[in-house]
């Protein structure tokens with residue numbers, strides 16, 4: 001029996017679903033191995049019976065919270081799909097810009113005007129695992145195709161996928177990539193960021209922004225000091241940490257400069 | 258030993274002919290650094306460039322390689338080994354990296370013979386080149402200033418222009434006779450013109466270990482509880498860069514991949530590193546080297562103690578790569594000298 005798979009979107013840009021559709025060479029194999037029952041980006045037919053739920057987006061409204069709990073009741077396996085779902089992603093940048101008590105009223109007014117204040121309620125933007133237990137995580141903004149395929153393969157074969165519990169620097173080395181800190185003094189998050197994207201940004205000469213999330217084992221103090229040594233201000237470093245990792249900073253109690 | 262000479266033009270001419278018959282790799286520019294890569298035009302090669310990101314070891318022991326392919330459709334699974342024995346000429350291998358290959362040979366092509374490594378290694382033709390050290394090189398401290406063996410041909414620049422060529426193997430002699438002997442500006446030399454270059458090279462080395470290399474195993478054995486490890490461990494990212502760029506490291510992980518329809522798959526070998534946080538974690542989640550200082554102790558002892566005692570030569574070749582790539586300035590020379598100073602202090 002092919003596993004029934006459903007894709008759900010929460011607060012996100014839905015770019016990760018597109019990343020799946022971009023697996024052009026493998027898409028037919030994937031569709032041959034699983035039964036997609038819910039997928040807004042790709043098809044209209046839906047069903048409420050599924051084994052595996054891919055969750056894209058962060059949980060950031062009371063309504064999101066109810067919906068994800070219902071999904072948890074049905075799904076055997078929940079996969080956090082992309083940065084928003086895995087770490088809160090960019091959405092969590094707003095967590096420090098207001099309070100949960102007033103549902104980020106000031107911010108909502110700024111973004112949506114009076115209608116927003118009336119109609120939307122917001123909570124902190126959180127990763128899925130902050131609300132319900134999850135089985136698997138594919139971080140990244142958007143998710144890396146290779147990692148996505150590895151996870152699908154692991155689920156089908158019935159083993160646990162690779163964890164990537166090591167920093168991105170590993171992949172720079174495997175790719176013979178010139179380190180952007182060593183060569184250009186760029187503000188790279190790689191030494192404290194979970195590997196698994198094949199160091200796609202440093203490979204083209206850009207610093208990693210940390211979209212795959214902070215590594216719990218990261219040496220944050222030494223990393224921040226190293227970035228300062230390379231001429232970055234404390235404020236620049238703080239903002240770089242908060243860009244993709246506002247929620248992980250809170251979760252891991254990362255001291256910020 | 259007979260010595261030969263060739264000028265720049267003759268070398269370019271000879272290498273162009275080598276390239277007609279062989280895959281040739283050499284250091285090429287990549288941003289402000291260099292990497293070993295395939296070349297089609299000798300003018301792209303920077304054979305004397307110091308500090309390529311990865312050492313040429315990657316041609317004998319690639320970062321990722323498929324060891325075998327298997328099918329799962331029959332009654333029993335069937336596997337077939339994947340071997341690569343395509344000859345490759347590695348041009349621009351410096352004495353430290355020649356020593357690095359020998360160190361890996363001890364482990365992967367010695368008593369235990371790894372067929373995949375062996376096939377590649379035996380078909381890796383080494384054109385060694387002399388080089389000018391940068392501030393991270395310390396070949397003079399570990400006996401790798403000059404390569405005595407481990408190359409097919411070895412090129413040393415001479416002040417009058419061009420290179421002196423040494424022949425290191427019968428294969429090297431054949432290659433020399435076929436491609437170099439008749440090139441423009443080629444000839445025989447009675448005496449070495451290398452001494453002068455070698456001396457300038459030795460003088461250019463600025464990083465030195467403050468003890469004879471033979472004393473190092475004892476220094477490290479006595480230093481297992483040193484605070485030096487805690488000091489550096491506190492700033493170490495556990496990023497693995499130092500191990501991954503090292504010409505003598507060979508840790509790997511093995512991963513199986515299966516096609517989505519479950520009909521076939523492959524077994525891959527991928528570099529791993531003892532300095533990574535997840536390296537020593539075994540089934541059940543137990544990590545037998547759970548802290549950065551412990552991992553540093555292990556890595557540095559592999560270079561100057563465990564392997565050196567076992568194989569009779571240091572397994573750090575002074576290439577300086579780990580120091581160049583470590584963003585928190587942990588390097589072999591600083592650590593060794595701190596341990597040496599600590600022990601001298603204790604004795605006094």
Ligand code: SF4
Pocket residue numbers: 012013014015016017056057081082083084085089090140141142143
């Ligand atoms: S992780 Fe990035 S790409 Fe994926 S949905 Fe969120 S914002 Fe979009």
Ligand code: SF4
Pocket residue numbers: 168169170172173178179180181182188189190191199202207208498
């Ligand atoms: S570019 Fe960034 S991720 Fe890559 S090695 Fe340098 S610090 Fe690490």
Ligand code: SF4
Pocket residue numbers: 140141168193194197198199200201202207208209210211212213
């Ligand atoms: S290099 Fe960093 S920012 Fe770029 S995709 Fe990978 S984890 Fe994300």
Ligand code: SF4
Pocket residue numbers: 492493494495496497498499500532579582583584585586587
């Ligand atoms: S390169 Fe430096 S920071 Fe990274 S693991 Fe090695 S010693 Fe630690």
Ligand code: SF4
Pocket residue numbers: 499502503504505560572573574575576577578579580589
């Ligand atoms: S330990 Fe460092 S200096 Fe020594 S051979 Fe390895 S990378 Fe080179």
